[in-house]
Structure formats: C-alpha cells, structure tokens
Amino acid sequence: MATExxxxxxxxADAAASAPGMPQLDFSNWGNQIFWLMITLVAIYFVLSRIAxxxxxxxxxxxxxxxxxxxxxxxxxxxxxxxAEEAYNKALADARAQAQAIVAxxxxxxxxxxxxxxxxxxxxxxxxxxxxxxxIAEIRAGALVAVKEVASDTATEIVSTLGGKxxxxxxxxxxxxxxxx
Amino acid sequence: MASEAHGAETGGLVFHPMDQFIVKPLxxxxxxxxxxxxxxxxxxxxxxxAVIGLMVLGTRRRAVVPSRSQSIGELAYGFVYKMVEDVAGxxxxxxxxxxxTLFMFIVMANFLGLLPMSFATTSHFAVTIVLALMVFLTVxxxxxxxxxxxxxxxxxxxxAPLALRPVLALIEIISYFVRPVSHSIRLAGNIMxxxxxLKVFAGFAAIAVVSPLSVVAITAMYGLxxxxxxxxxxxxxxLTCVYLKDALHPSH
Numbered sequence: 001m002a003t004e005x006x007x008x009x010x011x012x013a014d015a016a017a018s019a020p021g022m023p024q025l026d027f028s029n030w031g032n033q034i035f036w037l038m039i040t041l042v043a044i045y046f047v048l049s050r051i052a053x054x055x056x057x058x059x060x061x062x063x064x065x066x067x068x069x070x071x072x073x074x075x076x077x078x079x080x081x082x083x084a085e086e087a088y089n090k091a092l093a094d095a096r097a098q099a100q101a102i103v104a105x106x107x108x109x110x111x112x113x114x115x116x117x118x119x120x121x122x123x124x125x126x127x128x129x130x131x132x133x134x135x136i137a138e139i140r141a142g143a144l145v146a147v148k149e150v151a152s153d154t155a156t157e158i159v160s161t162l163g164g165k166x167x168x169x170x171x172x173x174x175x176x177x178x179x180x181x
Numbered sequence: 182m183a184s185e186a187h188g189a190e191t192g193g194l195v196f197h198p199m200d201q202f203i204v205k206p207l208x209x210x211x212x213x214x215x216x217x218x219x220x221x222x223x224x225x226x227x228x229x230x231a232v233i234g235l236m237v238l239g240t241r242r243r244a245v246v247p248s249r250s251q252s253i254g255e256l257a258y259g260f261v262y263k264m265v266e267d268v269a270g271x272x273x274x275x276x277x278x279x280x281x282t283l284f285m286f287i288v289m290a291n292f293l294g295l296l297p298m299s300f301a302t303t304s305h306f307a308v309t310i311v312l313a314l315m316v317f318l319t320v321x322x323x324x325x326x327x328x329x330x331x332x333x334x335x336x337x338x339x340x341a342p343l344a345l346r347p348v349l350a351l352i353e354i355i356s357y358f359v360r361p362v363s364h365s366i367r368l369a370g371n372i373m374x375x376x377x378x379l380k381v382f383a384g385f386a387a388i389a390v391v392s393p394l395s396v397v398a399i400t401a402m403y404g405l406x407x408x409x410x411x412x413x414x415x416x417x418x419x420l421t422c423v424y425l426k427d428a429l430h431p432s433h
Contacts, residue, residue, distance in 0.1 A: 021199055023199060023204065024304070024373065026204070028213065029221075030307040031214075032215050032216075032221065033221050034307055034311050037221075037307075037311055039225075040225040041282060044229055045278065045282040047233055047237060048278055052237050052240065052254070053236075053258065053281065055240050056240055056254060056258045058243070059243050059245070059247075060255065062243075
C-alpha cells in the first residue's frame, strides 16, 4: 500500500509535470490507448458479427415464425370449431325434422286405422239397427193381429154373455174401425 | 490514499479528482510503449468480456422463450437495429454490426467505468477521438463511393436563395469537419466530468460535518452517472446513424 501510494504520487507528479491537471492530454500514452482500443474493437466486431448477431437474429426470426405459426394454428382450430358447431346444429335440425316426419307418419297411419275401425263399427251398427227395426216391425205386426183377435174374442164373449148372438163379421168390422180410429 | 500522501505537503483538504484517469502500466515499469499492458488494456479487455458474456454466453441457449440475460441481449440488438433502420434507413442495415460494435463497446466501457476503483476508458480523448474519426472516415468514404461528386450536394443548400448558398456552404463545411470533434469530446467530457465530480464529493467526505451530505450527493450523482453512461452511448450511436444517413442520402 505504502509503495503503491508512493508510486501513485510520483506518477501524479510526473503527469502534473507533463500535462497539468488532465491525464487525458498526456499525449505520450495515446499510442498505447489507440493500439489497445483497435484490438478491443476488432475483437468485439468479430464476436458480434460472427457469433452474437446472427444467433440473435436467428432466435428472433424463429420466435416470429413460432408466433405466426401458432396464430395460424389457432385460427385453423377456430374455423374447425365453427365447422363442428355448424355440423352439430345441422344434425340437430335434421333429427328434429325426421322426428316430426315420423310423428306425422304415425299420426296418419293411426288415422287410417281409426277411420277403418269407425267405418266398420258404423256398418255393424247400421246392420244391427236394421235387424232390430225388422224385429220390432214383426213384433208390432204380431201384436196388432193379437190385439184384433183378443178384441174380437172379448167382444164376442161380451155379446154372448149379454145374451145376444154374436155376429162374427160385424164384430170384426167394429174392432177394425176401433183399432184404426 | 492520495490525501494521506499529499496531506503532509499542503496540510489540509486536497482533491485529486483527475488521478483516476492516469494511465498506468499493470506490471510495473514507468515507461509506456504502444504495446505496454496498462490499466487501459485491462478495462478494455473487461469490456470485451462483458460483451461476450451478454451477447454470446447470455444467448447460448437460443431459447424461444428467453432467459433474463438473453432478453437483455435481444433488447440491445433490437434497440440498435431499430435505431439504424429508423434513423439511417433500410440500406444502412449492412453497417449494423459496425454500429452495434460501437454501441456495445461504449455502453460496456461506460458502465464498467462506474465500478469503484475502475478505470473509465471512454473518459479519454484518445479513445473517443479514434471512435469519432472512424465514424467520420466511414461516413465520408461511403458518401463519396455511393454518390460520387453528388455527396458534395450535402454542402450546397439548394433550397436557400442563390446569394446565400456560398455562405451556407462554408458553414456546412465547417460544421461537417467539426463533427468528429464534438462527437468525441461530448462522450469523453461527460464521462470525465461525472467521474471527477464523484471524486470531488468523495474528497469532501473526509470532513466529518459535511460527510453525510457528501455521501448523499455521491449517491445522487452516481444515479445520474448511470443514466449518463447509457445516454452518452445512445447519443454517440444515434449521431453515427444520423451521419450515416447523410452519407447514404445526401440531399437536403
């Protein structure tokens, strides 16, 4: 430390003697500085231009490429997703339309069957009604004959009971007019 | 240490703010030949090491997602690249490695010079004048090679009235030749002044009463010097780009 101090002092004194105040204006060491500066600059230039700058340029280009690719890929996926959604919606609409068609078909089939059954039932009912009417007419006709017989019998009986002599023809005519009336 | 040695002579407060700029041989000896290994050599070598560390070792993984050192390297690359492209034009890109060399050397030398006990190589006119003259010669040669005699149009202000043109040409020529001077002295002067001021404040720290103030002042000054270290490198580089633009597109 002491010797260094001493040296520094003597140097300072030297410098002060040659260039008062500013070591920058001590031209005796300019050659030395310029020589080492040239070596330094050449070294930095070669390191930068041969290794560092191409490498950084490559890294930056690669990053730009990656970003561009990723964005393109994302856009592709987005388009695909939109397509998938469209396909899904279309499938859904198709299914709905199909279901409606099936429902309509089933309804029509049932309607046909129903119509046939109703027609059949109507025919049966009509047949039965006709049969019944016929039977009722028969019964009515039967009843009419019976009433006539009973009335004429009863009238003959009553006349005979009263002591008269029943005229069958007259009784019959009387009964007929009464029944008609 | 200096005040210790000189204290005996003057018996008081002594400042030697310029001692930090003295060029000394590293391995003894008094004479400095052009090949002598000096503190200049050491700190220039360290700036080369710093450049290699940041730009080569920092980017060795070539990661798409950069590490911290790689992103600083990329930042420096992008910063200078954009500056060259924006200021000097697209056709100046082939000078980019050269301008990047200047920028990286100056910025690293400036920052290394801010370390305590270090030596600021960019505070020496010998260094900055060489840097500035290199730019001056490059610009002049490129200007004449690219434009031939048309480069002289830089001095002939065709938009001015005819009578004024010779006067303006004289002024333009003087300003053109003053460029390397201002270019170099701006850098060395800023770095030297900042370091000298720091040293002066450090000298005041020897007086107990003002030492707290002195420490605060050194801290503030140091912060400013960190800013100056970057700004001066930036200014040197952008002026280089401006001059280069003159050489490539000399029309006013």
